[in-house]
Amino acid sequence: MARSKIALIGAGQIGGTLAHLAALKELGDIVLFDISEGTPQGKALDIAESGPSEGFDAILKGTNDYADIAGADVCIVTAGVPRKPGMSRDDLLGINLKVMKSVGEGIAKHAPNAFVICITNPLDAMVWALQKFSGLPAEKVVGMAGVLDSARFRHFLSVEFNVSMKDVTAFVLGGHGDTMVPLTRYSTVAGIPLPDLVEMGWTTQEKLDGIVQRTRDGGAEIVGLLKTGSAFYAPATSAIEMAEAYLKDQKRLLPCAAYVDGAFGLNGMYVGVPTIIGAGGIERIAAIKMTADEQAMFDNSVNAVKGLVEACKAIDPSLV
Numbered sequence: 001m002a003r004s005k006i007a008l009i010g011a012g013q014i015g016g017t018l019a020h021l022a023a024l025k026e027l028g029d030i031v032l033f034d035i036s037e038g039t040p041q042g043k044a045l046d047i048a049e050s051g052p053s054e055g056f057d058a059i060l061k062g063t064n065d066y067a068d069i070a071g072a073d074v075c076i077v078t079a080g081v082p083r084k085p086g087m088s089r090d091d092l093l094g095i096n097l098k099v100m101k102s103v104g105e106g107i108a109k110h111a112p113n114a115f116v117i118c119i120t121n122p123l124d125a126m127v128w129a130l131q132k133f134s135g136l137p138a139e140k141v142v143g144m145a146g147v148l149d150s151a152r153f154r155h156f157l158s159v160e161f162n163v164s165m166k167d168v169t170a171f172v173l174g175g176h177g178d179t180m181v182p183l184t185r186y187s188t189v190a191g192i193p194l195p196d197l198v199e200m201g202w203t204t205q206e207k208l209d210g211i212v213q214r215t216r217d218g219g220a221e222i223v224g225l226l227k228t229g230s231a232f233y234a235p236a237t238s239a240i241e242m243a244e245a246y247l248k249d250q251k252r253l254l255p256c257a258a259y260v261d262g263a264f265g266l267n268g269m270y271v272g273v274p275t276i277i278g279a280g281g282i283e284r285i286a287a288i289k290m291t292a293d294e295q296a297m298f299d300n301s302v303n304a305v306k307g308l309v310e311a312c313k314a315i316d317p318s319l320v
């Protein structure tokens, strides 16, 4: 059977890390695309030269020509600009919307059957625009955010409880911004929900509230430390988890920015919800029950995403 083909649109910090991880995991052959001349070629060659030591079999190619992504099974989009200290994700909207137009057209022309994972911020609005610009089926275009936000939450919780990260599950839903919704009731240590762990005296409500807030600010914390850009190792790892779920038909239940039409009372919009990812792309949305408080937080987040989508429509009236 031929190897899968993974196209990475954007060969910056996340794009390069994605290429490295995809090669190490032998997910397929890899094409790195970028408008910057030399960057994708240099990164592809550098990673290919790590192959003999690592012992992976993957062909890596760097390119500035969309024709090279032809037939890709998965496209992961990081093209655009990241945040600098003092910027919110929403400040990136105008410039990255233009980038989504060219990327959407490139994918539609050369890789229309791909499963497309968008990472470019502001995430929920950019994945919505990318689906519109590409015209690909909504179940094949998805945004990566919930896996990362949940991983951050899981990491902080595993440190707080001094337990293996493997045993911590967590759910962060809603838009990928300050209004994201870490759901403590659905987050557990090996099945024990966080509110029970508070009752058991493993932590206090105050500490848990602090961890929830640190999760919401997780991206900004890294931006503040790096000063030159935003996180890239964990974002790349999260997108690879999603790509692998698709390529291997794993039917993983992962929180992703998916097109929701009907569930959660939403009428056709992208926002972070629990999804099943398998060979069909987004195969199912898990419409979990929320308490009135959780629903209010989720609605607040949904409204923030709607505002960004309206801002996109105002900039580009072709988006309806």
Ligand code: A3D
Pocket: 009, 010, 011, 012, 013, 014, 015, 033, 034, 035, 036, 039, 078, 079, 080, 081, 082, 083, 092, 096, 099, 102, 103, 119, 120, 121, 123, 144, 145, 148, 176, 229, 230, 231, 232, 235
């Ligand atoms: P960076 O290292 O700057 O890489 C972006 C790359 O995009 C650069 O190499 C650019 O040359 C390239 N690029 C710009 N315009 C185009 C274009 N029209 N076509 C193709 N390539 C282009 O950024 P990064 O890799 O650190 O981050 C990429 C994006 O991911 C940013 O928008 C970040 O805000 C976003 N991001 C999202 C998350 C989420 O959890 C959703 C996390 C971290 C970063």
